[in-house]
Amino acid sequence: MLGVPAGTWLGRTDIALAANSGVYNAGIAAGAALGGLVLHLADVRATFLAGGLLAVAACAVLLGGRSLPIGADRANAPASPAGRQRAARTTRPPDRTEHHSTPRGRSAAQ
Secondary structure: OOOOOOOOOOOOHHHHHHHHHHHHHHHHHHHHHHHHHHHHHOOHHHHHHHHHHHHHHHHHHHHHHHOOOOOOOOOOOOOOHHHHHHHHHHOOOOOOOOOOOOOOOOOOOO
């Protein structure tokens, strides 16, 4: 992203929050600009119609995105090599050895 090496932004919540805030404010500015353009070209009724159509389109995008299939091999895969190495270290098969507090030589069933 933007010429930054992969994995540089891993775990950086401050950058994620700043990006989220920037996109939110850009959306407000774009909505105000679109509303002003529609109001200039048409009347007040058209502004409400355009807002309603945009809301319906946003809902369609959200619902359509949920129905897209996700590849099983890519669904939970970490994006960076460092994340893959970390996932390989932390995802081990469960320990199958049984730990019982029975005296030596006896099984738990006795």
